[in-house]
Amino acid sequence: SVKTTGKRNYRFYDQKFYDALMASLRQESELRHAIDHDQFVLHYQPRVDISTGVTSSMEALVRWAHPLRGLVEPSEFIPIAEDTGLILPLGELIIDKVCAQLAFWARSGQELVPVSVNVSPRQFSEANMATVIRSAIERNGLEPSLIEIELTESSMLTDTDELTETIAAIRGMGVKLLVDDFGTGYSSLSQLQRLDVDVLKVDRAFTAELGKTEQGKVFFTAIVTMAHALGMRVVAEGVESEAQLRILKSLRCDEIQGYFVSRPLPPTDTQPILPKWFLPSAL
Ligand code: C2E
Ligand code: MG
Ligand code: MG
Ligand code: MG
Numbered sequence: 416s417v418k419t420t421g422k423r424n425y426r427f428y429d430q431k432f433y434d435a436l437m438a439s440l441r442q443e444s445e446l447r448h449a450i451d452h453d454q455f456v457l458h459y460q461p462r463v464d465i466s467t468g469v470t471s472s473m474e475a476l477v478r479w480a481h482p483l484r485g486l487v488e489p490s491e492f493i494p495i496a497e498d499t500g501l502i503l504p505l506g507e508l509i510i511d512k513v514c515a516q517l518a519f520w521a522r523s524g525q526e527l528v529p530v531s532v533n534v535s536p537r538q539f540s541e542a543n544m545a546t547v548i549r550s551a552i553e554r555n556g557l558e559p560s561l562i563e564i565e566l567t568e569s570s571m572l573t574d575t576d577e578l579t580e581t582i583a584a585i586r587g588m589g590v591k592l593l594v595d596d597f598g599t600g601y602s603s604l605s606q607l608q609r610l611d612v613d614v615l616k617v618d619r620a621f622t623a624e625l626g627k628t629e630q631g632k633v634f635f636t637a638i639v640t641m642a643h644a645l646g647m648r649v650v651a652e653g654v655e656s657e658a659q660l661r662i663l664k665s666l667r668c669d670e671i672q673g674y675f676v677s678r679p680l681p682p683t684d685t686q687p688i689l690p691k692w693f694l695p696s697a698l
Pocket of ligand 2: 474533595
């Protein structure tokens with residue numbers, strides 16, 4: 416009867432819900448175990464000044480060195496970490512790793528450039544980010560200007576007093592603030608100016624349009640004009656070709672990041688591109 420079918424469907428749904436719940440609990444406990452056993456590594460991708468070829472910074476990008484699965488991409492576990500709150504201990508671990516790496520490079524007499532760290536919105540609202548950053552910097556005996564923070568434009572949507580205060584505290588230490596994935600969110604000019612943002616990192620979707628449509632150029636031209644008027648620098652993310660670099664240079668974009676310069680690299684491989692990358696000579 417209709418009633419029986421309905422009941423079966425309900426049970427079927429219930430089983431699927433139960434399986435999904437179990438899977439997510441398993442993922443959570445696996446991730447917790449990975450944090451406790453320090454199964455994370457950071458790769459570093461340079462950001463290069465277009466006019467000089469100098470590497471101005473490197474972005475730290477986390478990977479999970481999984482004992483069975485190998486290096487797992489952040490898109491597979493950062494969302495779980497965010498949902499479960501594990502992003503708080505993981506985020507602290509990452510900031511600490513970055514600072515320890517910088518201290519190691521300094522001790523071994525290698526080239527030092529600042530490192531930018533991605534921070535999730537939840538870290539900003541629930542952890543005392545300014546304290547977390549300050550203590551990691553002090554514990555490792557670093558200059559605060561060696562650390563930069565990347566906050567996605569969409570995470571600035573909830574424009575609370577708390578966000579403003581935390582950012583002010585971080586900026587007050589001498590730590591730079593970058594807006595990540597710019598162009599995909601809805602930040603206002605007044606917000607960017609009030610928060611004292613240093614750098615706009617334009618999302619790679621816009622870079623991908625360069626050379627394909629006029630739209631891409633129009634977008635970058637508008638961003639660069641606005642950013643420069645407000646004293647901010649502009650970085651194009653996801654630059655994969657010399658053609659894109661040429662267009663970006665003609666549009667007065669300040670810096671590039673992307674596979675055309677380098678893929679993210681393990682820390683042992685970063686030295687050759689520091690301090691200067693070989694800009695294509697024809698530029
Ligand atoms: P994101 O911060 O926008 O980082 C840039 C992403 O683009 C990285 O992916 C990088 O490997 C990739 N990429 C760089 N150049 C190119 C290019 O030329 N072409 C293409 N197609 N891709 C390029 P990845 O490492 O998989 O990281 C993805 C996202 O995961 C990051 O986006 C960031 O939002 C998040 N993430 C990474 N590390 C961390 C972290 O330590 N903490 C937090 N909270 N999030 C992180
Ligand atoms: Mg980033
Ligand atoms: Mg980005
Ligand atoms: Mg992204």
